Amino acid sequence: MFPLPGKSSKTEDKSFPQKNTLQIDGRLICWDKPQLMGIVNLTPDSFFEGSRAGKSLDRVTELVASHISNGASILDLGGYSSRPGSAEVGLQEEIDRVIPAVKWIASNFSGSLISVDTFRSKVAEEAILAGAHMINDISAGDLDEEMIPTVAKLQVPYIAMHMRGNPQNMQEKTKYSDILGEILYYFAEKLEQLRKFGIKDVIIDPGFGFAKTLEQNYFLLRNLQRFETLSLPLLVGISRKSMISKVLKVNANEALNGTTALNMFALCQGANILRVHDVKEANETLKLYNTLYP
Numbered sequence: 001m002f003p004l005p006g007k008s009s010k011t012e013d014k015s016f017p018q019k020n021t022l023q024i025d026g027r028l029i030c031w032d033k034p035q036l037m038g039i040v041n042l043t044p045d046s047f048f049e050g051s052r053a054g055k056s057l058d059r060v061t062e063l064v065a066s067h068i069s070n071g072a073s074i075l076d077l078g079g080y081s082s083r084p085g086s087a088e089v090g091l092q093e094e095i096d097r098v099i100p101a102v103k104w105i106a107s108n109f110s111g112s113l114i115s116v117d118t119f120r121s122k123v124a125e126e127a128i129l130a131g132a133h134m135i136n137d138i139s140a141g142d143l144d145e146e147m148i149p150t151v152a153k154l155q156v157p158y159i160a161m162h163m164r165g166n167p168q169n170m171q172e173k174t175k176y177s178d179i180l181g182e183i184l185y186y187f188a189e190k191l192e193q194l195r196k197f198g199i200k201d202v203i204i205d206p207g208f209g210f211a212k213t214l215e216q217n218y219f220l221l222r223n224l225q226r227f228e229t230l231s232l233p234l235l236v237g238i239s240r241k242s243m244i245s246k247v248l249k250v251n252a253n254e255a256l257n258g259t260t261a262l263n264m265f266a267l268c269q270g271a272n273i274l275r276v277h278d279v280k281e282a283n284e285t286l287k288l289y290n291t292l293y294p
Contacts, residue, residue, distance in 0.1 A: 077115065
């Protein structure tokens with residue numbers, strides 16, 4: 001078998017090669033194949049209209065039921081749009097968006113894994129107490145000094161993403177001397193900090209589109225395999241992002257085909273979790289990947 005370009009001949013034999021288990025809600029979860037995370041935006045202004053649920057529990061139910069039936073093993077709920085230049089959202093507003101949805105899903109879709117996309121420790125704590133299972137933090141604790149101690153106290157899995165600045169100014173912070181080396185060093189230092197606090201289950205996310213130019217995004221995607229040196233599950237979130245629409249000269253609504261192409265490439269480069277808006281199409285991609293590399 002000829003390896004795909006940029007893909008080692010060993011990669012097809014492994015997913016989560018160093019660590020493939022997570023402790024979640026008293027259960028030992030084993031993922032020996034890549035997983036799908038379905039996006040549920042509890043916001044009125046997320047960049048892709050099709051993922052917006054706002055505060056409508058009927059729309060939340062529709063999105064969640066679709067994601068689960070199409071193969072998502074994780075649901076990622078967010079009450080704060082993190083698209084470049086997005087408006088600031090108050091703490092109470094974020095809580096009011098997120099907590100009712102978490103409680104509703106926990107009550108009506110038992111067994112589903114709920115991730116909450118927040119950089120605020122207060123939202124994280126209330127979400128876990130309401131029935132969520134993991135925290136997805138775009139700032140890896142850099143925007144709230146209480147986030148890491150809170151996650152340690154809660155003893156839940158933590159998704160740490162690389163970003164500079166905040167959603168309002170991150171695209172002004174794209175100057176790197178060695179972007180790959182700097183991000184790997186960032187995660188090495190971050191993991192040392194997380195382990196000192198006793199956080200055992202960590203997933204890393206390179207942060208496509210967060211304080212990165214178009215060229216930098218594609219450079220990181222081409223070099224995803226380098227993140228295997230961190231020996232942790234790798235989440236890739238490129239669904240319908242501008243790194244696709246700018247190249248294809250389409251808008252987010254028309255970026256599904258490009259998303260599918262890049263998701264397959266990400267899987268071939270070692271991605272363990274795909275964070276997506278379109279779970280059905282991502283699951284078809286995953287089935288083909290698993291057929292190529294059983």
